[in-house]
Amino acid sequence: MQADIVAGGEFDLIRRHFTRPSPAGMLGVGDDCALLPDTGCATAVSTDLLIEGRHFFADVDPRALGHKALAVNLSDLAAMGARPTAFVLGLALPRIDDAWLSAFAQGMFALADAHGCPLVGGDTTRSLAGVTISVTVFGAVPADGALRRAGARPGDDIWVSGPLGDADLALRLLSGDSAVPVDDRAAALAATRRALEWPAPRVALGLALRGLAHAAIDISDGLLQDLGHILAASGCGARVCADEVPVSAAVSALPPAWRRQCALAGGDVYELCFTAPPEARTRVAEAASDTGAAVTRIGTIEAASGLRVVDGAGAPLPGLPHAGFDHFA
């Protein structure tokens, strides 16, 4: 019995695609645990499961999938104002496909490198059906500096970054939803697909909003549903002007009901929704500009509970067709 018993398929797989030198001061892949150095800050932690056939299509570009699996978690750090420090990866695969794994790792590491967020550990196993990806990401944030959901106050402006709705439109087109009222489906998909597959987490914006924003959340399940989490946590209500919500040209070209559906209820966005006092407007705009993010004021936090959605003339809008994404709905 030789020590090379460890050179089995599983371990070679990990070595080939996921082992990189550990950053200084960290113990990475290859022991029972990773060791993250003390930062003198609180550790922010977020975890997400991505399931083939539910969160992504089986034939998705593996490079995009590697990017997105990490991006959705970095987006949670952004929403807390935390600086990414490291992540771990769990990967269940139906088979070992070197080309697929290489592309997946490339997409993931490119985003990780851009954020100085090394992979420090993980677990791989064979799945019985499809690919399952589990990412847990860590960030550093001063204990009293984190952007929480519970800090919104009546009178706060409500802001969102980025245009919303592209990812939802792309998903409907990729899913073959024949009801989507667009003339040129290929052109609409080409214009929106990148938002679905390559979301850019707003980490720099989140860091710049520390000390400015009262509350923040990243939009994963739809603007209204995620804003609802801020309202519930903060014990207040809000008025949102549907037609102020920023959308791309592709979404803007949709009929009004569809446009609002995509922008207000569409998920998979990974932009930030945050509240800040009106006196911080200039500083918020500067923070966004400094970090390359577009931000738009879409409404106001109110003392009365409930979320009131109005059109550009201030008239109440009836309920949207879907309130947001519920994984078990």
Add this chain to the structure above:
Amino acid sequence: MQADIVAGGEFDLIRRHFTRPSPAGMLGVGDDCALLPDTGCATAVSTDLLIEGRHFFADVDPRALGHKALAVNLSDLAAMGARPTAFVLGLALPRIDDAWLSAFAQGMFALADAHGCPLVGGDTTRSLAGVTISVTVFGAVPADGALRRAGARPGDDIWVSGPLGDADLALRLLSGDSAVPVDDRAAALAATRRALEWPAPRVALGLALRGLAHAAIDISDGLLQDLGHILAASGCGARVCADEVPVSAAVSALPPAWRRQCALAGGDVYELCFTAPPEARTRVAEAASDTGAAVTRIGTIEAASGLRVVDGAGAPLPGLPHAGFDHFA
């Protein structure tokens, strides 16, 4: 559109079974990230994926499954000498079954409470097939006090905790392996099943071995394979006496080849294998006794590379039928 849009099935599920008051100084379930307070120590991190049909049977007692999903991660902390601080849970479920979830949560929280290790965040989603569980656990350990794999030195004693082999025997019996040479299968299963389904992570032993052990690993893939990781990381070899490896009465009753197979190559054990200098024998025995663990010396670290397995008379043993567990073999 009212704020109670957040009261959908998924969110109710999380609230009903997994929301508990946050421990003092922590932000738990219910924001974009959990926040763990600064401990002044390094943070040890371990993550594991458990897949239905691969790591557990579909009809396993959900209470035992909840226990084990956390136990296997706590075992990794034990192997680093880290004190558990918190964990996050990812759960993909084919449907919402309240009774199943309640039992799963009970098993998980009972072990979490016993180790002062609160659940601080997670993600739930619907799976297309079977249950997938992802647990990531955090621990605190002084940066220079962690038990690493790389510290073994020639002359060190090799120790293991607990009897080994019971989980492997139970798994073979539950899998209907007709070749297992036992007369009374029901009695053998009754004697060994608890080791498979309710492993007790050796957290207290790991903490007590800080400053005593040179290297440590927890046995998840089989003693010889996991000891091989210590040897590879430490750049040395070892001699192990197969018949010194502690086994239960049920495993002891097997024919020698089967007994050795279960004890040396059987996985799913979650006992510790560690090395320590001979002059520390008394203190190792005291550390084990103080923490309620049984430990046994099974061999010696040697300068010459390779893992030499001998019988009680010192004669080399031929290769075992299986070298260890490879998820992709």
